[in-house]
Every structure is written in C-alpha cells, then in structure tokens.
Amino acid sequence: MKNIKIVxxxxxxxxxxxxxxDDNDNQLPYTPDFSGTYTQADQMGRPAVNTVFVxxxxxxxxxxxxxxxxxxxxxxxxQSNLTALSPAYANPGDENALGLDAAAFTGVLATDVLxxxxxxxxxxxxxxxxxxxxxxxxxxxxxxxxxxxxxxDFTENPTLTDDHVDANDKPFLTxxxxxxxxxx
Amino acid sequence: xxxxKKVLGIGIIAIAGFLVVVAADHIDAPAVQGGTSDxxxxxxxxxxxxxxxxxxxxxxxxxSPAATSNASFSxxxxxxxxxxxxxxxxxxxVIQAIPRDGKMYFFGPVAPxxxxxxxxxxxxxxxxxxxxxxxxxxxIVSTNAGMSFFAGPRDDPxxxxxxxxxxxxxxxxxxFNNPGSDTFAGTNVLSVVVEVPKSLIGGSGTINTWVESxxx
Numbered sequence: 442m443k444n445i446k447i448v449x450x451x452x453x454x455x456x457x458x459x460x461x462x463d464d465n466d467n468q469l470p471y472t473p474d475f476s477g478t479y480t481q482a483d484q485m486g487r488p489a490v491n492t493v494f495v496x497x498x499x500x501x502x503x504x505x506x507x508x509x510x511x512x513x514x515x516x517x518x519x520q521s522n523l524t525a526l527s528p529a530y531a532n533p534g535d536e537n538a539l540g541l542d543a544a545a546f547t548g549v550l551a552t553d554v555l556x557x558x559x560x561x562x563x564x565x566x567x568x569x570x571x572x573x574x575x576x577x578x579x580x581x582x583x584x585x586x587x588x589x590x591x592x593x594d595f596t597e598n599p600t601l602t603d604d605h606v607d608a609n610d611k612p613f614l615t616x617x618x619x620x621x622x623x624x625x
Numbered sequence: 626x627x628x629x630k631k632v633l634g635i636g637i638i639a640i641a642g643f644l645v646v647v648a649a650d651h652i653d654a655p656a657v658q659g660g661t662s663d664x665x666x667x668x669x670x671x672x673x674x675x676x677x678x679x680x681x682x683x684x685x686x687x688x689s690p691a692a693t694s695n696a697s698f699s700x701x702x703x704x705x706x707x708x709x710x711x712x713x714x715x716x717x718x719v720i721q722a723i724p725r726d727g728k729m730y731f732f733g734p735v736a737p738x739x740x741x742x743x744x745x746x747x748x749x750x751x752x753x754x755x756x757x758x759x760x761x762x763x764x765i766v767s768t769n770a771g772m773s774f775f776a777g778p779r780d781d782p783x784x785x786x787x788x789x790x791x792x793x794x795x796x797x798x799x800x801f802n803n804p805g806s807d808t809f810a811g812t813n814v815l816s817v818v819v820e821v822p823k824s825l826i827g828g829s830g831t832i833n834t835w836v837e838s839x840x841x
Contacts, residue, residue: 475730482838483650483657486833488666488667500654508714552714554835555667555669556831556833557834561671577668580784600799604805605786609784610780610807618773619818620782620816620818
C-alpha cells in the first residue's frame with residue numbers, strides 16, 4: 442500500500458513536471474543527438490501478411506522490400522501459398538467474398554500497406570465498409586480467415602473461418618491513448 | 626494465486642507460439658524476432674475527435690507482466706509511420722518517433738529527406754512533439770499543436786487463438802475451437818501512439834499507410 446502511494450505521488454510529480462516542460466518547449470534541458478542514418482529492419486501494413494503469405498526463407502527480405510516493389514517481388518509467392526493453404530481457391534473461377542480470385546486477392550495483399558479513409562468510418566471490415574483503416578476492436582483475424590477460406594459467400598470451410606476469439610481481453614479506452622493499461 | 630496460475634499458463638502458450646512463428650506481425654521474421662525493432666502490430670483509425678487520425682505502432686510483443694517492467698524502447702530504433710497520399714505506395718509524409726533519455730521525440734508529419742529503406746531524422750521540422758515515456762499503468766500523454774503523443778507499455782490489443790491456428794496449420798487439428806482461447810491474453814507490448822489532425826496528412830480521400838522500424 443505504501444508503495445502504491447509512492448508510485449502515485451511519483452506519477453503525479455512526473456505529470457506536473459511534464460506540464461512544466463510542455464510550457465517551455467524551447468528550454469529542453471539538453472539537445473539530444475539525432476544524427477545518423479537509420480536502416481530498415483521491420484515493416485507492416487496489414488495484419489498477419491508476412492506471417493501467413495511469405496515463405497519462411499523470404500520473411501526478412503519481405504520486411505526490407507519497399508511497398509512499391511513488393512508486388513513484383515512477392516505476388517506469385519503469395520498466390521502459391523494461398524492456393525496451397527486454402528481449398529476455397531481450388532477450382533477455376535473461385536473467388537472470395539470481395540469478388541477477388543487468387544491472383545487478384547494476392548495482388549492486393551502483396552503490397553503490404555493499410556488503406557485508410559480520411560472521410561469517415563475507419564475499419565478493417567464492419568459488414569459494410571471494407572479496408573478503410575484498422576480499429577483496435579476489429580476482429581481482423583476472422584476477417585482474413587473468411588477471405589482466405591470462406592469462398593464467395595463466407596460459407597465454405599466453416600471450421601476454419603472463425604477462431605472464436607472475437608474481442609480483446611481488456612476493454613479499450615474511448616480517449617487517447619485508446620489502448621488498455623498494461624498487465625502488471 | 627489463481628491469477629498466477631493463469632499467467633503461468635498463458636506464458637506456456639506464449640512460448641509454444643514463439644516456437645511456431647506468430648501472428649499479426651509478432652516475431653514475423655528471423656532478423657527482428659524477439660528484438661527491440663520487432664513490430665507486432667499497426668493500427669490507423671479515426672480519433673475521438675473525428676477531425677483527427679490515430680496511428681499506433683506496437684513493438685516487442687508477448688511481454689509478461691514481469692518482463693514488461695524490464696522492457697524499454699531502444700535509442701537505436703527509429704519507428705516511422707509512412708503515409709502515401711498520392712497512390713503510388715511511396716511515402717509522401719512520415720511521422721518519426723525516437724527515444725532519448727526517457728522521452729519519446731516525434732517529428733512530423735513531414736516530407737522525408739529521402740524515401741525508402743534509409744532515413745535520417747527530420748530534426749529541422751517545426752511539427753511534432755515530445756512525451757515522457759510511461760513506465761507504469763498510468764498513461765503519461767502530451768499534446769502540441771493539435772497532436773497527442775504517448776509511448777510506453779500497454780496491454781497487447783491483438784487477439785487471436787494462435788495456438789489453435791498453429792495446430793491446424795501443422796495438421797494436428799481440423800478446426801478451431803468454440804469458444805477459442807486468446808493466445809495474447811495477459812501479455813503486453815510497448816506502444817507508440819500519435820494522434821494528428823487529418824489536415825496534416827492530406828485532409829480527405831484515402832491514404833496508404835504502413836509502419837517501419839529502422840535501426841542505427
């Protein structure tokens with residue numbers, strides 16, 4: 442209990458201290474060194490793309506290929522891995538619920554960027570809007586499973602299209618920083 | 626005691642997940658997995674103030690509560706949000722976040738000095754801010770010129786029965802369970818959250834966005 446009080450006081454003090462700094466933007470106690478060149482290690486646009494669609498020997502290369510070069514370098518690998526993974530694309534003309542066949546779907550996915558609307562609802566998929574952003578609460582895995590395994594109308598391979606984990610283990614906040622407090 | 630058991634159980638599942646290779650982007654590739662530059666997730670959504678857009682980058686996934694108190698951002702790792710608002714998948718704007726001495730410094734949105742795999746930090750821009758890095762449960766946030774900033778540990782917002790997915794992929798099981806079990810329950814990540822006015826990133830239309838970690 443005593444510790445909690447001390448922590449609470451420390452947090453209060455640091456908040457106050459920060460406010461002071463905030464009021465004096467030009468008087469930082471020291472000027473940090475930001476020089477040098479930083480070289481790419483990891484990158485991500487849409488969830489689970491590198492994990493699911495990139496072959497094991499190519500995952501580092503995917504992370505260090507710029508998005509504008511990813512389609513040419515990886516689309517055919519994505520298509521091979523998709524058709525090997527899912528029976529929903531086994532027959533000629535097979536499509537997912539977005540009306541995309543294996544080539545078209547992997548053509549979208551291989552360029553690993555998140556499409557985000559600046560004009561309204563942002564969601565990975567909410568039943569109406571598709572790929573207009575990604576909310577914390579979006580069940581992105583089930584959406585991806587449906588697009589990979591669910592066929593033209595989400596009804597194919599029903600045992601593979603929902604992991605039945607539909608929400609986070611902690612509620613999100615309605616205001617900044619939105620993510621739930623850590624487990625301590 | 627019950628909680629401890631729960632945590633230990635989750636730990637074992639997390640380790641099992643680690644061995645198989647994971648999830649949203651957690652430990653996705655050999656060169657980054659388990660390190661300070663490993664991105665676990667990326668989110669972009671409209672803010673509580675609908676004139677704003679929120680960007681979230683999470684790194685260093687599957688942190689147990691005990692590991693969380695020892696985890697920290699590396700001063701050699703730059704986290705860079707990339708924004709393409711011309712449709713060519715090349716970044717027109719970046720928001721850079723880099724820690725120094727207990728604070729996370731943010732630069733941008735600003736046009737990068739160069740696009741692609743190498744970056745220098747846009748120290749000459751007047752757009753950005755700084756926030757004390759949070760170390761406990763209470764989020765320390767700061768604001769500057771309509772932008773909001775946070776950096777520190779948070780509950781991993783990702784949820785997925787990854788353990789069962791691995792069973793399916795390895796041929797050990799034909800289906801998911803109902804109900805499933807969230808492999809990421811009870812684990813934390815290190816988060817960088819920045820909220821910016823949409824007017825600073827194009828105003829309207831659709832952007833393409835992605836996050837990168839870059840090391841010195």
